[in-house]
Amino acid sequence: GAVVSQHPSRVICKSGTSVKIECRSLDFQATTMFWYRQFPKQSLMLMATSNEGSKATYEQGVEKDKFLINHASLTLSTLTVTSAHPEDSSFYICSASASSSGTASTYGYTFGSGTRLTVV
Amino acid sequence: AQSVTQLGSHVSVSEGALVLLRCNYSSSVPPYLFWYVQYPNQGLQLLLKYTSAATLVKGINGFEAEFKKSETSFHLTKPSAHMSDAAEYFCAVGLHSGNTPLVFGKGTRLSVIA
Numbered sequence: 001g002a003v004v005s006q007h008p009s010r011v012i013c014k015s016g017t018s019v020k021i022e023c024r025s026l027d028f029q030a031t032t033m034f035w036y037r038q039f040p041k042q043s044l045m046l047m048a049t050s051n052e053g054s055k056a057t058y059e060q061g062v063e064k065d066k067f068l069i070n071h072a073s074l075t076l077s078t079l080t081v082t083s084a085h086p087e088d089s090s091f092y093i094c095s096a097s098a099s100s101s102g103t104a105s106t107y108g109y110t111f112g113s114g115t116r117l118t119v120v
Numbered sequence: 121a122q123s124v125t126q127l128g129s130h131v132s133v134s135e136g137a138l139v140l141l142r143c144n145y146s147s148s149v150p151p152y153l154f155w156y157v158q159y160p161n162q163g164l165q166l167l168l169k170y171t172s173a174a175t176l177v178k179g180i181n182g183f184e185a186e187f188k189k190s191e192t193s194f195h196l197t198k199p200s201a202h203m204s205d206a207a208e209y210f211c212a213v214g215l216h217s218g219n220t221p222l223v224f225g226k227g228t229r230l231s232v233i234a
Contacts, residue, residue, distance in 0.1 A: 006163065034221045043210065043226045044164075051219075093163050097219060109154065109214065109222055113163040 003027055004096045006112025013084055013119055021079045021115045023094030030096035033077040035069060038091040038114075047092075050077050084119045091116050122147045122213045126225035134233050139183075139198040141228050143211030146192065153194040154212040154222065155185055164210065170194060181205070206232045 003026040013019050023033060031052050036044040048064075050056040050071035058064045066088075068080040077096075081088055094112040127142040145151055152171050156164040168179025175187040185196045194211060208229050212222040 032219045041229075043224045046221050049221055091161070095164075095222070109212075110166070111156070111164040114161070116161060 002110045004030075004094065004110045004112045006094050006115060008115060009113060010116045011118070013117070015085055015119055016083055018080055018082045019084055019117060021081075021092055021094075021117075023077045023079070023096065023112050025075045025096045025110075028096075029074040030077070031074060032097040033071055034095040034097070034109075035067075035077075035079050036093045036095065038093060040091075044093060047079075081117065084117070086119045089117055089119045122151065122215075122223045124211050124213050124223055124225035126209075126211050126228050128228055129226065130229045130231065132231040132233060133201045135203055136200050139196070139201045139205065139230065141196040141209050141211075141230065143185075143194045143196065143225060144192050145194060145211075145213045147213055149215065152214045153185075153187060154214065155179065155183070155194075155196050156210045156212065157181075158208045158210065158227075167196070167209075201230075201232045203232050203234065206230055 005024045005026055007022050033050045035047045037047050038044050046059050047062045048056045048058045048069050050069045052071050052074050056069035066082055071077040091114050093114045095109050123146045125144045154169045155167040157167050158164050167183050168177045170177050170187045178184045183198045185194050187194050208227050210227045211225040214222040
């Protein structure tokens with residue numbers, strides 16, 4: 001149980017275009033999802049926390065107009081990188097937490113498999 | 121506030137030797153603690169988690185970790201390293217609710233030498 005599916009796993013886009021990354025919880029309801037960015041050989045940097053049906057909470061320094069997060073249902077959150085530039089190239093990872101009927105002790109913060117974004 | 125410190129950004133062991141990856145945490149409330157493993161270009165896989173039950177936690181692939189409150193530590197061990205254990209390991213601290221994000225350490229890269 002507690003599987004998170006993240007797509008695409010790898011995407012190459014041209015500078016100036018937008019890219020959407022999807023994160024789905026397959027067998028549980030995820031009221032909260034987290035989006036991280038990971039630079040090569042570094043740890044995960046939290047970008048934002050999204051709660052189903054409400055606006056995402058962005059970490060300091062993360063441009064909310066560039067990184068649009070939508071959490072429209074209990075099983076799907078999307079991250080859209082708008083007007084992408086080469087400096088946005090990175091590894092993006094989502095993580096889902098259970099609904100109020102479950103806790104971190106139950107699901108342990110399940111992670112997606114990540115998306116490698118390359119902007120050329 | 122919570123924080124995690126992983127001592128040693130790179131650990132190298134011989135195949136068959138003991139693996140010890142160190143993690144110390146800081147938390148103002150009883151923490152939940154996690155170890156994740158990451159292989160290149162992949163997401164994070166949960167190795168084990170401490171959620172205030174038994175202090176010695178056994179995980180997958182022969183790994184285990186012991187929660188020591190007095191030392192604020194949660195070190196990861198494996199008796200005998202295998203080549204397939206070579207990866208990046210992250211220690212993380214979180215809260216019971218699950219509605220707050222995990223706080224990660226900087227990671228430790230484990231190399232296994234044949």
